Amino acid sequence: xxxxxxxxxxxxxxxxxxxxxxxxxxxxxxxxxxxxxxxxxxxxxxxxxxxxxxxxxxxxxxxxxxxxxxxxxxxxxxxxxxxxxxxxxxxxxxxxxxxxxxxxxxxxxxxxxxxxxxxxxxxxxxxxxxxxxxxxxxxxxxxxxxxxxxxxxxxxxxxxxxxxxxxxxxxxxxxxxxxxxxxxxxxxxxxxxxxxxxxxxxxxxxxxxxxxxxxxxxxxxxxxxxxxxxxxxxxxxxxxxxxxxxxxxxxxxxxxxxxxxxxxxxxxxxxxxxxxxx
Ligand code: SF4
Numbered sequence: 001x002x003x004x005x006x007x008x009x010x011x012x013x014x015x016x017x018x019x020x021x022x023x024x025x026x027x028x029x030x031x032x033x034x035x036x037x038x039x040x041x042x043x044x045x046x047x048x049x050x051x052x053x054x055x056x057x058x059x060x061x062x063x064x065x066x067x068x069x070x071x072x073x074x075x076x077x078x079x080x081x082x083x084x085x086x087x088x089x090x091x092x093x094x095x096x097x098x099x100x101x102x103x104x105x106x107x108x109x110x111x112x113x114x115x116x117x118x119x120x121x122x123x124x125x126x127x128x129x130x131x132x133x134x135x136x137x138x139x140x141x142x143x144x145x146x147x148x149x150x151x152x153x154x155x156x157x158x159x160x161x162x163x164x165x166x167x168x169x170x171x172x173x174x175x176x177x178x179x180x181x182x183x184x185x186x187x188x189x190x191x192x193x194x195x196x197x198x199x200x201x202x203x204x205x206x207x208x209x210x211x212x213x214x215x216x217x218x219x220x221x222x223x224x225x226x227x228x229x230x231x232x233x234x235x236x237x238x239x240x241x242x243x244x245x246x247x248x249x250x251x252x253x254x255x256x257x258x259x260x261x262x263x264x265x266x267x268x269x270x271x272x273x274x275x276x277x278x
Pocket of ligand 1: 013014015017018019020049119123124197198199200201
């Protein structure tokens with residue numbers, strides 16, 4: 001299916017130069033090259049500038065409330081494990097209000113593919129510092145410079161047991177497309193932290209263009225090596241940081257389900273206990 005098959009035809013309402021354009025292009029290309037059909041894909045987005053992507057990506061879509069895109073996606077995947085389920089979420093959506101959902105989905109190895117549009121600022125609400133805003137950056141809520149230490153999302157996700165952790169850059173569309181394809185092919189939870197300039201509220205483009213470099217090969221060969229990559233400070237590696245195999249949440253859940261014939265027999269008899277209180 002051609003890339004244009006995933007285009008709803010609506011004109012994106014993002015600012016000129018916004019990194020969301022690169023992410024949208026990379027997702028469409030990846031889905032086309034994977035040979036997926038619209039009806040085989042569900043995209044769930046959260047609240048933020050990124051959230052509009054489900055208006056422009058022609059697949060089954062759900063625009064969730066703030067911070068809740070991940071649990072919605074987990075429910076979709078459990079209900080129909082045959083679907084490819086994408087989550088589009090922002091740094092505020094994923095790493096602040098929705099953080100516990102994200103980390104627990106990683107721990108469970110839920111088979112969903114999370115693309116974090118990490119512009120390092122709350123952009124939809126007009127430019128406040130967020131969980132990944134670097135120290136010293138001036139925003140509307142930090143006019144004298146951000147005094148808080150930002151999260152290191154890669155470190156956090158590795159520590160949470162994620163089986164696929166990658167970092168991308170929205171200006172490197174071809175590279176990001178390949179990351180998304182690998183994430184979709186991965187069996188289990190996959191997350192890509194996509195560094196994305198927001199020219200309106202925090203234009204990180206010059207800094208990212210200077211510091212970002214592509215990892216060679218297929219990524220770290222051990223968790224220890226991945227942790228070292230996550231801690232790299234002078235330059236910013238993009239690529240697959242870590243990949244491992246583990247049973248998925250959906251597989252474990254299916255095995256744990258009680259067969260219908262045993263459901264009645266398994267129920268405890270509480271009548272004696274209830275009689276004491278009635
Ligand atoms: S405010 Fe920033 S993130 Fe939002 S659409 Fe504009 S450039 Fe993109």
